[in-house]
Amino acid sequence: MRTKLFLAFICIIFLAVLSNVVFEKLIIGDFDDFVRGTEEDQIYWIMASVEGSYKENNWDMTLLSEAVHWGVMLGFDAFVEDSDGNRVVSSSDVISTMNPNMIDRMSSLLDLTSDSGEYTWYPLYVKGTEIGKLYIRLIERSGIIPLKEEIFRKRGRDFLIISFLIAGGSALIMSILFTIFLSNPLRRLNISARKIASGDFSVQEPLTHNHMRDEIDELTENFNFMADALRREDALRKHLTSNIAHELRTPLTIIKGNLEAIEDGVMSDTGKVMDNVKSEIDRITSLVEGIEDVTRAEASFFKKGLTEEIDLKEFVGSIVEGMSEMIQEKGLYVKTEGPSVSVETFPEKLHIILKNLLSNSYKFTDRGGLDINWGVVSENNKRGFWLSVKDTGTGMNSDEISKIFNRFYKGPASGGKGLGLAIVKELVEVMDGTIEVSSELGQGTKFRIRFER
Ligand SMILES: Nc1ncnc2c1ncn2[C@@H]1O[C@H](COP(=O)(O)OP(=O)(O)OP(=O)(O)O)[C@@H](O)[C@H]1O
Ligand SMILES: [Mg+2]
Structure with a gap:
C-alpha cells in the first residue's frame, strides 16, 4: 500500500515536471520566435533605409550613414558592400563619427567593441538590380542594463520553477497526509488482525473521525464488531464448556450413584432407580437442547445483519x-x-x-x-x-x-x-x-x- 501510494505520487511529481518542461518549451519557444520575428522586421527596415540611400547609381553617403546609424541604435553591427564587393560603410565608421557622450550612453547598453558572431548577409536591390549586400549581426549586450527579453525569459523560468515547486511540494505533502490518513489506520488494522489470528481477541481499534465518516471508519467499525463477536464467542465457548461440564457432572453422579446402589444391593426398588436415572437423563437431554438453543441464538448474534x-x-x-x-x-x-x-x-x-x-x-x-x-x-x-x-x-x-x-x-x-x-x-x-x-x-x-x- 505504502509503496503503491509512493509510486502514485512519484508519477504525479513526474507529470508535474513534464508539464513544466512542455510549458517552458512552448512559452519560451514562442517568445523566442516572437523576438526573432521582431529582429527580422528591424533588419528589413534597415535594408529598406540602406536601399533608400542609393540614388541615381550612387550612394548618398549621409543617408547611408544614417541607416547604419539606426542599425547601431537598434543593436545591430552592419556593413554595406557595393555590387563589386567593396565595403561602402560600416558600423565602426559610423560610431567613429559619433560624439563621445553618445558613445558612452550606447556603451552602457551595447558592447560596441565586441567582435563575435557571424554576419548574415542580405542582397540589396533597387528597381530590380542588385546594388550590393548588407552584412549584419547582433551587437552583444554590455550587461549593465539587461535586455528586456532576457528579463522576460528569466522571469518565465523563475515562474515555472516556482510553480513546479508548489505542485511538487503539494504532491509531497499530500502523499505524507495520505500515508498518515489512509495507510496508517490500515496498517493498524493489519496488526490487530494478526493479533486476532494469534488468538488475542481483546483488540479494539479507535475510530479516526466522528463527524466525517469514511470507508476506513466503516471498516474499523466492522472490524471492531468482528473482534467483539470473536471475543464473545471465545468467552462463550470457555464459559459454556465449564458450565456444561458442571451441569453434566451432577446428573451423571446421580446416575452413577443409583447404578452402584443396585450393584451393591443397597437399593432393591429397581423401578425407583429407573425413575431416578430417567429423570437425570431428561435433565441431560434438556441441557443438550439448551446448548442447541444457545448455538442457534449465537449464530444470529454474530451476524450483524441488515436493519x-x-x-x-x-x-x-x-x-x-x-x-x-x-x-x-x-x-x-x-x-x-x-x-x-x-x-x-x-x-x-x-x-x-x-x-x-x-x-x-x-x-x-x-x-x-x-x-x-x-x-x-x-x-x-x-x-x-x-x-x-x-x-x-x-x-x-x-x-x-x-x-x-x-x-x-x-x-x-x-x-x-x-x-x-x-x-x-x-x-x-x-x-x-x-x-x-x-x-x-x-x-x-x-x-x-x-x-x-
Ligand atoms: N418476569 C419475571 N418475573 C419473575 N422472575 C423472573 C422474570 N423473568 C426472569 N425471572 C427470573 O430470572 C431467572 C432467569 O430467567 P431466564 O429467562 O434467563 O431463565 P429461565 O426463564 O429460568 O430459563 P429459560 O429462559 O432458559 O427457559 C428466572 O429463572 C426467574 O427466576
Ligand atoms: Mg426465560
Whole structure:
C-alpha cells in the first residue's frame, strides 16, 4: 500500500515536471520566435533605409550613414558592400563619427567593441538590380542594463520553477497526509488482525473521525464488531464448556450413584432407580437442547445483519397474538399499547428478545396479566424506540435481579435452562441498546429495552 501510494505520487511529481518542461518549451519557444520575428522586421527596415540611400547609381553617403546609424541604435553591427564587393560603410565608421557622450550612453547598453558572431548577409536591390549586400549581426549586450527579453525569459523560468515547486511540494505533502490518513489506520488494522489470528481477541481499534465518516471508519467499525463477536464467542465457548461440564457432572453422579446402589444391593426398588436415572437423563437431554438453543441464538448474534423497517405495532402485535391463547388459558390478560410507527431495527433479534421477555412473564405470573408498551425516542431518528414488558407476577428481590442475566441462572420455579435473559442481554448489546429491569417481590416485574442508534 505504502509503496503503491509512493509510486502514485512519484508519477504525479513526474507529470508535474513534464508539464513544466512542455510549458517552458512552448512559452519560451514562442517568445523566442516572437523576438526573432521582431529582429527580422528591424533588419528589413534597415535594408529598406540602406536601399533608400542609393540614388541615381550612387550612394548618398549621409543617408547611408544614417541607416547604419539606426542599425547601431537598434543593436545591430552592419556593413554595406557595393555590387563589386567593396565595403561602402560600416558600423565602426559610423560610431567613429559619433560624439563621445553618445558613445558612452550606447556603451552602457551595447558592447560596441565586441567582435563575435557571424554576419548574415542580405542582397540589396533597387528597381530590380542588385546594388550590393548588407552584412549584419547582433551587437552583444554590455550587461549593465539587461535586455528586456532576457528579463522576460528569466522571469518565465523563475515562474515555472516556482510553480513546479508548489505542485511538487503539494504532491509531497499530500502523499505524507495520505500515508498518515489512509495507510496508517490500515496498517493498524493489519496488526490487530494478526493479533486476532494469534488468538488475542481483546483488540479494539479507535475510530479516526466522528463527524466525517469514511470507508476506513466503516471498516474499523466492522472490524471492531468482528473482534467483539470473536471475543464473545471465545468467552462463550470457555464459559459454556465449564458450565456444561458442571451441569453434566451432577446428573451423571446421580446416575452413577443409583447404578452402584443396585450393584451393591443397597437399593432393591429397581423401578425407583429407573425413575431416578430417567429423570437425570431428561435433565441431560434438556441441557443438550439448551446448548442447541444457545448455538442457534449465537449464530444470529454474530451476524450483524441488515436493519429493516418494520411497523412496531404490527410487529409486537403478531408476536403477542402467537402467545395470547396460552396466556389467556392461564387466566391472564394481555394488553398491548403503543403507536403505529415505522422503525429501523434488526427484526430477527428483536423477535428473540420479545419472545423471551413474554415467555418469562407468562411463566412467572399466576394472576393479573401482561402489559406490553412501546414508543419512539425521537421523531427524526428511525432507530430510536423503546419497548416494555410488564407483568403482575412473582417479582424478584434485588439479589435475584443481580443474577438474572447470568448464563444458567434460574430461579427455583423456572423449569427452564436459565439462558433466556442472558441471550436477551447479549442481543440488546449487539443492537447498541440498553435493558433495564424493575421488580418488586410479590408485585410484578417490568423489563424495558431502549435503542437510540
Ligand atoms: N418476569 C419475571 N418475573 C419473575 N422472575 C423472573 C422474570 N423473568 C426472569 N425471572 C427470573 O430470572 C431467572 C432467569 O430467567 P431466564 O429467562 O434467563 O431463565 P429461565 O426463564 O429460568 O430459563 P429459560 O429462559 O432458559 O427457559 C428466572 O429463572 C426467574 O427466576
Ligand atoms: Mg426465560
